[in-house]
Amino acid sequence: MTTAAVAERPTAAGHDGRSFIQRYIFTTDHKIIGIQFLFMSLLFLIVGGLLALMMRWQLGYPGQPMPGGGMLPETMAPDGILLPEFYNSLVTMHGTFMVFFAIMPLLVGVFANFLIPLKIGAPDMAFPRLNMASFWIAVPAGLLMVAGFFVEGGHAGAGWTAYAPLSARPDLSGVSLGQIFWLLSLAILGLSSILGSMNYITTVVNMRAPGMTWFRLPLSIWSLFITAILVLLAIPVLSGAAIMLLFDQTLGTHFFNPVEGGQPLLWQHVFWFFGHPEVYILILPAMGMVSDIISNGSRKPVFGYHSMVFAIIAIAFLGWIVWGHHMFQSGMNPMLGTTFMISTLVIAVPSAIKTFNWLGTLWRGSIHFHTPMLNAIGFVAMFVIGGLSGIYMATTPVDIFIHDTYFIVAHLHYVLFGGSLFAIFAAIYFWYPKMFGRMMSERLGKVHFVLTFIFYNLVFFPMHFLGMGGHMRRIYDPTEYEFLQPFQPMNRFITVSVFFLVAAQVPFVVNFFWSLFKGAPASENPWKDNGLEWTVSSPAPHGNFAETPTVYHGPYEFSSPLVDDDYLPQSRAVDPQPRPAPAAGD
Amino acid sequence: MAHAAVMSGAEPGAGVYTKKLGMWTFLASEVMFFTALIGSYIVLRFGAAETWPVPTETLNIPLTALNTFILICSSVSMVKAYAAAVDDDQKWLKIWLLATVIMGAMFVGVQVYEYYHLIHDHFLPSSGLFGSTFYTMTGFHGFHVSMGVLCMSWVTIKAFRGGYAGGKYQGVEVVGLYWHFVDLVWIILFTIVYLI
Amino acid sequence: MPTTEHKHPNYIAIWIWLAVLTAVEVLVAFISSLPRHILILALLFLAVWKALLVALYFMHLRFEPKRLLIFAVAPLPLAVIFVMAIMQEFP
Numbered sequence: 094m095t096t097a098a099v100a101e102r103p104t105a106a107g108h109d110g111r112s113f114i115q116r117y118i119f120t121t122d123h124k125i126i127g128i129q130f131l132f133m134s135l136l137f138l139i140v141g142g143l144l145a146l147m148m149r150w151q152l153g154y155p156g157q158p159m160p161g162g163g164m165l166p167e168t169m170a171p172d173g174i175l176l177p178e179f180y181n182s183l184v185t186m187h188g189t190f191m192v193f194f195a196i197m198p199l200l201v202g203v204f205a206n207f208l209i210p211l212k213i214g215a216p217d218m219a220f221p222r223l224n225m226a227s228f229w230i231a232v233p234a235g236l237l238m239v240a241g242f243f244v245e246g247g248h249a250g251a252g253w254t255a256y257a258p259l260s261a262r263p264d265l266s267g268v269s270l271g272q273i274f275w276l277l278s279l280a281i282l283g284l285s286s287i288l289g290s291m292n293y294i295t296t297v298v299n300m301r302a303p304g305m306t307w308f309r310l311p312l313s314i315w316s317l318f319i320t321a322i323l324v325l326l327a328i329p330v331l332s333g334a335a336i337m338l339l340f341d342q343t344l345g346t347h348f349f350n351p352v353e354g355g356q357p358l359l360w361q362h363v364f365w366f367f368g369h370p371e372v373y374i375l376i377l378p379a380m381g382m383v384s385d386i387i388s389n390g391s392r393k394p395v396f397g398y399h400s401m402v403f404a405i406i407a408i409a410f411l412g413w414i415v416w417g418h419h420m421f422q423s424g425m426n427p428m429l430g431t432t433f434m435i436s437t438l439v440i441a442v443p444s445a446i447k448t449f450n451w452l453g454t455l456w457r458g459s460i461h462f463h464t465p466m467l468n469a470i471g472f473v474a475m476f477v478i479g480g481l482s483g484i485y486m487a488t489t490p491v492d493i494f495i496h497d498t499y500f501i502v503a504h505l506h507y508v509l510f511g512g513s514l515f516a517i518f519a520a521i522y523f524w525y526p527k528m529f530g531r532m533m534s535e536r537l538g539k540v541h542f543v544l545t546f547i548f549y550n551l552v553f554f555p556m557h558f559l560g561m562g563g564h565m566r567r568i569y570d571p572t573e574y575e576f577l578q579p580f581q582p583m584n585r586f587i588t589v590s591v592f593f594l595v596a597a598q599v600p601f602v603v604n605f606f607w608s609l610f611k612g613a614p615a616s617e618n619p620w621k622d623n624g625l626e627w628t629v630s631s632p633a634p635h636g637n638f639a640e641t642p643t644v645y646h647g648p649y650e651f652s653s654p655l656v657d658d659d660y661l662p663q664s665r666a667v668d669p670q671p672r673p674a675p676a677a678g679d
Numbered sequence: 680m681a682h683a684a685v686m687s688g689a690e691p692g693a694g695v696y697t698k699k700l701g702m703w704t705f706l707a708s709e710v711m712f713f714t715a716l717i718g719s720y721i722v723l724r725f726g727a728a729e730t731w732p733v734p735t736e737t738l739n740i741p742l743t744a745l746n747t748f749i750l751i752c753s754s755v756s757m758v759k760a761y762a763a764a765v766d767d768d769q770k771w772l773k774i775w776l777l778a779t780v781i782m783g784a785m786f787v788g789v790q791v792y793e794y795y796h797l798i799h800d801h802f803l804p805s806s807g808l809f810g811s812t813f814y815t816m817t818g819f820h821g822f823h824v825s826m827g828v829l830c831m832s833w834v835t836i837k838a839f840r841g842g843y844a845g846g847k848y849q850g851v852e853v854v855g856l857y858w859h860f861v862d863l864v865w866i867i868l869f870t871i872v873y874l875i
Numbered sequence: 876m877p878t879t880e881h882k883h884p885n886y887i888a889i890w891i892w893l894a895v896l897t898a899v900e901v902l903v904a905f906i907s908s909l910p911r912h913i914l915i916l917a918l919l920f921l922a923v924w925k926a927l928l929v930a931l932y933f934m935h936l937r938f939e940p941k942r943l944l945i946f947a948v949a950p951l952p953l954a955v956i957f958v959m960a961i962m963q964e965f966p
Contacts, residue, residue: 219697287708295701298693326950329708330957333715340815345805348719348815354808359722362961363715413953417960429963694940703946714954721958726965735904744901748894755890758933762883859933863926869897870922874904875915 119229121221124633126228127207128528131521133228133235134198135605140239141190146595148183151175153588155570168247177569178267181250182242184567188253189275192375193282194235196509199517200378201286201324202231205293205317207524211626211633212314214302214642214664219295227288234282241274249275252567254368257349257360261341269342276339283332286324293321302625304644308402309663311624311648312395315402316381319409320374327370334363361423365416373412376476376508377405379516380447383469385648386519387451389622390466391458392659394649397450404443404450411440421489422496430489437487444480448473459652463620464538468519471546475511479504482557497567500560506553518542518601525605526619530632531612537604544597551590555583621660623648628664702853706860709823713864716819717871720812732809734873737802739793746789747869750824753782754862757855764838764848772843772851776835779858783828790821813872820868823861830854889932896925 117125150159162173169179206224210217218224241248248271251260255275263269297318301310310318338360340346347353349360388395395401417425417433425433451473460466482504486492495501518541525533564577571577571584618627625642626633642664650661661667693700724731760775794814804814834854837843843851900921903909909917931937936947 220701223701287705291701291704291708294704295697299697299700322949325704325708326711326953329712330715333712333719336819337716337719337815340804340811344814345803346811346815347805347808348723348811354723355811356723356965358964359719359961362722362964363719366957414956414960426963429960693942693946695943700943700946703943707946707950710950710954714950714957718954718958718961722961722965726962740901740905744897747897751890751893751897754929754933755886755893758886762886765883856934859929862933863929866925866929867922870900870918874900874918 119225121217121225122635123206123210123218123221123224124528124637126224127203127205129228130198130202130206130231131528133232134195134202137190137194137235138199141187141195142595142598144183144187144190146591147175148180148187149588149591151180151183151569152571153585155572169242178247178250180569181567182248182268182271185249185252185255185275186238186242189238189249189279191509192253192371193279194238196375196513196517197286197371198231200375200513201289201293201317201320202228204313204378204382204520204524205289205321207528208313208626209293209296209317210300211527211629211637212311212624212648213297213300213305214625214638214644215296215300216636216638216641218292219300220292223288224292227285227292230285230288231282234278234285237274237278237281241271241278244270244274247271254364255338255360256364257338257341257355257357258351261338261349261360263342273339273342276335276342280332280335280339283328283335286328290321290324290328293317294325297321302642302644305663306644308399309644309647311381312384312398312401312405313378313381316377316384316405319405320377323370323374323377323409323412327367327374330363331367331371334360334367337363358420358423361420362416365419366413368419369416370409370412372508373408375513377408379472379513380476381405382520382523383472383516384447384451384454385622385624386465386469386523387454387473388649388651389523389620390461390463390469391455392461392651393454393458394647394651395450396453396456397446398647398649400446401450404446407443408440411436411443415440418487418492421492434487434489438484441480441484441487448477448480463522464533464535464542465519465523465620467539467542468515468522471542472512472515472519475507475515475549479507479512482507495560497565498560499556499564499566502566503553503556503560506556510549510553515545518545521605523620524626525608526615526631527626527633529609529612530615530630531608532615532619533608533612534604537600537607541597541600541604544600545594548590548594548597552587552594555587559583618662621658623650623660623662625663628662696849698849698853699856702856706856709860713816713819716812716816717867720816721871723808723812732807734809734875737797737809738813738873739796740873742789742793743869743873746786746793747865749782749789750786750862750865753779753786754859756782757858761848761851761855764843764851765846767844767846769838769841769844773835773838776831776838776851780828780831780835783824783831783858787821787825787828790817790824816868816872820861820864823864827854827858827861831858884932884935886932889928892928893925896921896928 111120116122120126120129147159147162150162156174158173159170159175160173162170162175165173165179168176170176175183206218209215246263246268248268249255249260250266250268251272255272259266260272263272266272297310297314337346337348341348341350341355347355349355349357351357384395384401415433415437417429418437421430421433455470482500486495486501486504522533522538525531559580562577562580564571564580568574572581615631617630619631620627623646625638625644628642629638643666644663645666646661646663648663650663652659653661655661655667656665695703756775756778760772760779763769763772763775802810804810831854834850837850900918903914903917903921907914930947936944
């Protein structure tokens with residue numbers, strides 16, 4: 094078995110005679126692959142943000158030439174005025190890029206890759222070469238998705254949900270090649286995600302260090318593990334759906350074409366059967382990493398560790414039986430609709446458990462407001478707002494009123510931007526020293542957080558009012574509707590705020606690149622955290638651990654009475670006798 | 680040595696070695712992929728459609744029954760190859776692997792022949808929902824078989840070079856799991872697409 | 876890799892079972908004059924029987940640790956939920 098074990102991990106510590114290409118480009122090192130995903134998905138985050146900016150310009154100033162719009166070709170924006178067809182592509186591609194190429198790789202590609210082996214005490218992933226393949230399959234998928242903008246007929250315009258028959262029939266949408274590119278790209282990206290999640294699951298199950306029992310795993314690893322299971326089982330469903338739609342487009346099949354007996358409703362079911370687990374793929378890792386950071390920032394153990402784990406598992410399981418709540422307006426069997434409504438409302442229970450546990454962790458902690466902590470607290474606050482508006486739309490009668498309005502847009506951005514993205518910022522600030530060996534600037538980080546938090550709320554909170562007023566989503570020109578005319582000042586206010594929100598990201602970009610070269614060198618454990626990754630040098634060396642660590646404690650032993658420090662690394666053995674507590678304090 | 684024990688995946692974990700666990704996770708995702716295709720077929724046929732052509736009138740059942748038999752035979756030769764690898768019986772390992780590759784390729788060949796005649800008889804992917812679902816499901820199954828034949832050829836070449844000598848059966852077992860899974864999917868497809 | 880050594884099951888017997896079951900399937904589908912829903916149930920029963928034989932013996936799930944069994948069957952409830960729920964839409 095020894096030989097096979099060595100063959101399984103060609104990048105084990107010790108032999109490091111790798112060329113530049115082996116080290117940084119076609120690398121099998123999970124940390125470098127994570128960083129590759131980081132750069133790719135941050136790039137797509139910027140692309141997605143710029144698409145949103147163009148969209149908002151059209152909504153705030155419909156029919157007026159966009160500043161800089163003259164640079165776009167005639168087929169997109171003649172004289173800088175966005176064409177309706179191009180606006181449809183913007184709506185579609187903003188969603189697609191953000192969901193599939195920014196948030197999902199940021200959480201699953203970057204942090205699952207970077208954190209799992211480091212935090213469980215493994216030298217690398219179980220299948221390092223598959224891991225490399227996973228990244229290099231994602232790159233052509235991204236290129237294909239971008240290329241769709243430049244083909245004849247423009248990019249896909251049927252929304253990121255690609256509802257059939259609009260997406261299936263070029264004679265209805267006028268888009269053929271763009272939609273085909275979109276579907277192919279998602280099918281290829283699906284393969285990348287499946288390979289990645291195979292790796293994550295196998296690694297967590299089989300490669301934990303001695304003593305790292307299931308209930309000593311950090312919550313970030315728990316959530317990434319459960320997320321990997323969701324990816325493994327949900328993404329192939331999307332691939333299957335995308336392939337059927339692709340065949341409708343190219344081979345003339347009739348899956349979703351009602352004229353020939355196909356069922357457009359079937360697309361919605363298959364898509365959302367994937368789509369709702371996808372929603373939890375986008376939030377669960379964020380919840381896990383926030384748990385780690387909040388515990389660190391409060392210098393207290395996470396409140397209710399076991400209930401946190403069971404809440405993650407419960408959310409993941411319930412996520413499979415709620416997909417119909419996206420389709421209350423599609424004409425559903427009422428019995429089925431009620432079932433979906435109840436199962437959706439039940440999800441509020443584990444979500445609330447997690448929220449109260451975060452509050453319980455903060456309660457009476459000695460809170461350190463470092464930048465990761467600020468972003469993590471921002472996550473909790475925004476997730477509560479987004480979660481509460483989610484309960485509104487889970488109830489069928491309310492949803493029938495607010496379906497397809499800006500209320501939905503507000504909700505999904507409160508959980509995806511206010512939730513996931515703040516958690517991603519927190520995680521980047523937190524683990525940046527371990528990735529690059531330098532600290533990010535705390536001052537710029539705080540400026541970035543405060544500005545983002547303010548302008549983010551200015552952008553998305555008013556959308557609740559727009560939605561209650563009946564403002565539909567995905568419309569090109571709100572001024573065409575008489576009843577939306579009074580909302581135009583609010584639309585314009587949102588657009589102006591978006592410009593400030595984008596500008597508020599400048600400190601982050603500057604901070605990120607400046608710190609790469611000029612940041613203060615990071616010590617081994619700058620945040621005084623307990624995880625195994627903080628026992629190795631910064632940046633973490635190739636092969637991770639000189640010798641496999643042994644784990645003695647759970648991950649959240651902050652302010653433990655066993656030691657004088659206020660933290661207790663998982664791999665530090667202490668003598669079993671608790672020391673006498675200090676006279677004052679707790 | 681504790682380190683090696685962790686790496687081999689004996690403890691802690693699923694109680695099987697890492698490659699096998701990886702293959703099972705992959706198969707779990709494959710189940711969901713075929714769920715999307717087969718589930719859509721079931722819904723379209725038994726839920727939505729008013730009329731559905733009788734499959735036995737369009738498709739060549741005796742030929743496909745023969746093909747099913749070939750695939751079952753290739754599955755048993757695969758498992759015999761695995762048994763030979765476990766027992767370190769190099770001669771029979773090579774024979775059984777070669778037999779598996781040949782029968783797998785035969786299956787694909789018969790399927791191509793079947794497609795050729797169906798298309799010749801104007802039964803196309805665009806021939807209603809039956810054509811759409813038939814070609815999508817059997818086509819993706821055929822694609823999986825083809826991939827299996829490719830992997831199996833690689834394993835066979837490695838076996839002829841002595842890569843599995845000395846009881847190193849893991850590679851044979853892992854590719855075998857994939858092969859049996861593809862066989863299993865065909866058992867389901869044959870019944871619900873051709874016979875029902 | 877020290878595995879729990881078990882005697883190889885009689886693979887040829889399984890193979891004969893599979894071949895016979897396939898023949899029975901074809902015969903049932905063609906020759907019998909069973910009512911349609913009984914025919915469908917009978918064919919599904921035979922298919923599941925064959926699939927179980929392959930999974931339990933050829934993929935030797937029967938001899939694996941129970942934890943791996945969980946991995947193998949985990950997607951099946953989801954598949955059932957998927958089909959059963961969508962079927963409700965088309966009564």
